[in-house]
């Protein structure tokens with residue numbers, strides 16, 4: 724790796740996360756025109772090199788989210804969305820659903836949507852797409868779907884109603900469970916219409932990020948300090 728080279732990671736629609744070498748990226752601004760930055764949607768081309776890191780051949784700006792760097796909360800959450808995608812979908816291969824969620828999340832952040840709400844939407848959708856569920860359809864004990872409030876068990880990724888479980892788990896109101904069910908939508912268009920009341924958001928913030936960290940087995944860094952880690 725030469726002094727002027729840069730190693731860059733992209734989250735791509737067709738191949739998932741890809742790390743490439745941008746040769747002479749520092750020295751030659753002409754070569755990539757200074758576009759190799761965060762929060763920019765690029766069309767990129769690279770060459771695979773046997774046994775070595777692929778080499779970036781070209782990059783063109785498709786869309787800039789230049790309002791994200793204007794606000795610290797937007798920056799933190801944009802980084803968080805990227806970290807989530809990288810942590811939950813490390814395998815190579817096409818990632819059209821995750822990519823479209825990332826893209827609509829970046830757009831919404833740039834347009835000034837509430838960053839925290841976008842965080843919950845991304846967590847819920849990514850968990851569901853990655854196969855972590857959780858199954859929120861009904862109480863795992865009696866099968867009733869609306870006998871709230873519920874208790875949520877991390878270890879099972881399931882709900883129990885008050886009749887079936889009296890202690891343990893994390894309490895969730897019926898409203899919070901209903902909202903989380905809707906947030907599991909795989910399409911960004913369906914998610915965009917969802918509004919989360921502040922009271923419900925408070926509940927979900929205590930559960931969804933922690934369940935996600937529990938699923939991947941380590942804390943996320945981008946929002947460190949934003950919420951405390953608890954062992955279920």
Ligand SMILES: [Zn+2]
Nearest residue numbers: 862865884887
């Ligand atoms: Zn029950």
